[in-house]
Amino acid sequence: MALTNIGLFGRRNVGKSSLVNLLSGQEISIVSSVPGTTTDAVRKRIELPDMGKCLLIDTAGIDDSGDLGTMRVEKSAAIARQVDIALILFTNNIFGKEERELLEFFRDEDTPVILVHNQSDLVPLDPAVAVELAETYHIDVVEFSCKNTDIQGSESAVELLLAYLYKAYLQVAPYQQRGMFEGLDYSRVLLVCPIDSEAPEGRLILPQAMAIRELLDKRAIVSVVQPDTLKQYLETSPLPELVVTDSQVFSEVAAVVPASVPLTSFSVLMARKSSCYKHYLEGTPKISNLQDGDRILILESCTHHSSCEDIGRVKLPALFRKFTGKSLEFDVVAGLDKIERNISEYSMVVQCGGCMITSKQLHMRLKPAIKAGIPVANYGMAIAYMKGVKLSADGIR
Numbered sequence: 416m417a418l419t420n421i422g423l424f425g426r427r428n429v430g431k432s433s434l435v436n437l438l439s440g441q442e443i444s445i446v447s448s449v450p451g452t453t454t455d456a457v458r459k460r461i462e463l464p465d466m467g468k469c470l471l472i473d474t475a476g477i478d479d480s481g482d483l484g485t486m487r488v489e490k491s492a493a494i495a496r497q498v499d500i501a502l503i504l505f506t507n508n509i510f511g512k513e514e515r516e517l518l519e520f521f522r523d524e525d526t527p528v529i530l531v532h533n534q535s536d537l538v539p540l541d542p543a544v545a546v547e548l549a550e551t552y553h554i555d556v557v558e559f560s561c562k563n564t565d566i567q568g569s570e571s572a573v574e575l576l577l578a579y580l581y582k583a584y585l586q587v588a589p590y591q592q593r594g595m596f597e598g599l600d601y602s603r604v605l606l607v608c609p610i611d612s613e614a615p616e617g618r619l620i621l622p623q624a625m626a627i628r629e630l631l632d633k634r635a636i637v638s639v640v641q642p643d644t645l646k647q648y649l650e651t652s653p654l655p656e657l658v659v660t661d662s663q664v665f666s667e668v669a670a671v672v673p674a675s676v677p678l679t680s681f682s683v684l685m686a687r688k689s690s691c692y693k694h695y696l697e698g699t700p701k702i703s704n705l706q707d708g709d710r711i712l713i714l715e716s717c718t719h720h721s722s723c724e725d726i727g728r729v730k731l732p733a734l735f736r737k738f739t740g741k742s743l744e745f746d747v748v749a750g751l752d753k754i755e756r757n758i759s760e761y762s763m764v765v766q767c768g769g770c771m772i773t774s775k776q777l778h779m780r781l782k783p784a785i786k787a788g789i790p791v792a793n794y795g796m797a798i799a800y801m802k803g804v805k806l807s808a809d810g811i812r
C-alpha cells in the first residue's frame with residue numbers, strides 16, 4: 416500500500432506543529448508561541464495503526480501576511496492539492512472565512528477533512544459551533560488538546576483522532592496505488608531500458624528505478640539490457656519469466672522475445688498501479704472508433720521530462736493518426752494545469768504514466784472524463800494497442 420499524505424492546515428499558532436510532534440512521538444517541528452513559526456512545510460513519515468505508512472505534512476499558517484507570508488500561504492495551498500487527507504485545526508471556536516474556504520476547497524477535491532478544535536484545555540469547543548458546522552458541512556469536530564490528551568474523558572483525544580483518521584483513510588484507500596508487480600509473481604525479470612538521447616543524464620527514469628526497487632524488494636532476480644543487447648541476452652542466458660520494456664520499443668522487443676515469454680511495458684505496469692486501470696482497459700480499444708475531426712486530450716503529468724514531452728506532443732499524436740488514418744486534433748495539458756476546454760469536447764483522454772503525481776491526483780484528473788463517459792487510455796496501453804501488442808486484462812502479452 417502506498418504512502419498516505421496527511422496535511423495539517425490552519426491559522427498560525429493553532430498547534431499544527433504540536434500535533435505533528437504528538438502523532439509522531441518526536442520533536443520534528445519547531446513549536447513556539449510566536450505566530451508564523453513554521454515557514455517551510457515539514458514532512459515526517461510515520462506508521463499509523465491500521466493505516467500503515469503515512470506522511471504527515473506540517474504547513475505554514477493560512478492567515479500569514481506580508482510578502483513572505485503570502486508566499487507561505489501559497490505554499491500551503493499547493494500542499495493542499497497534494498494531500499490524501501486534511502486536518503484543519505482551529506482554536507477559540509474561530510472557524511472563519513479562511514477555514515471555510517479551505518474546507519470547501521477540500522470538498523471540491525474529494526479530500527476527506529477532519530476538523531480539530533485544538534487547545535480545548537484553554538477554551539473548550541462551543542457546542543453551538545459544533546452544531547453549526549455539523550449542519551452546514553455535515554462534519555464532526557474533534558475536541559482536542561495537545562497539552563491535555565485526556566480531554567475526551569475515558570477515550571483519549573488521540574484515540575478519537577486516530578479513529579477519524581482511519582475512517583478518512585478508508586475513504587481514500589480505493590485511490591491508493593498498488594505496486595507495479597502486485598499480483599504478478601515472477602522471480603526472473605528482464606528489463607529493456609533504452610539509453611538514448613532522451614534519457615536523463617546519469618540516471619534511470621522513475622518507472623524503471625521503481626520497477627527495479629520493487630523487484631529487489633520481492634527478492635526477484637533482475638537483469639537490465641538496452642534494446643540492442645536484448646537479442647544477445649536471450650541467446651546466451653536462461654529465458655526470463657517476464658520481460659518489461661520501454662513502450663517506445665514495444666514492437667521491436669515483441670518481435671524478438673519468444674511468444675511463450677510474458678511481455679509488458681513500464682507504462683502498462685504504471686497503469687496497473689492506478690485505480691483507473693479498469694477504465695484504461697475499457698477505454699483503450701475505443702481508439703479504433705475515432706472519427707475524422709475528433710479531439711483528443713493528452714494529459715502529461717510531469718513538466719520537466721523531455722522524453723515524456725516528446726511522446727505526448729509528437730510521437731503519440733503521430734501514432735494515433737497513422738493507426739486510425741483519421742485527421743485528429745490534439746490538446747496537451749501539462750502538469751496539473753487547468754483543462755481549458757469543456758471535457759465533453761473530447762472524444763478520448765490519454766493519461767501519461769503519472770509517475771510524478773499522486774494516485775489521488777491522477778484519479779481526480781480523470782474523474783470528469785470518466786463521469787462523462789469519455790474513453791480514457793494511458794500512454795503505454797495506447798501505444799501497445801496501436802503497435803498491435805495484445806495485452807491480457809493483467810496487462811501482459
Ligand SMILES: Nc1nc2c(ncn2[C@@H]2O[C@H](COP(=O)(O)OP(=O)(O)OP(=O)(O)O)[C@@H](O)[C@H]2O)c(=O)[nH]1
Nearest residue numbers: 427428429430431432433447451452453534560561
Ligand atoms: N494550552 C495549549 N497550548 C498549545 C496546544 N497546542 C499547542 N499549544 C501551544 O501553542 C503554541 C503554538 O503551537 P505550534 O504547534 O507552534 O502552532 P502552529 O500552528 O504550528 O503555529 P505556526 O507554525 O506559527 O503556524 C505553542 O506555544 C504551543 O505550545 C494545546 O492544545 N493547548
Ligand SMILES: [Mg+2]
Nearest residue numbers: 431432452453
Ligand atoms: Mg508550526
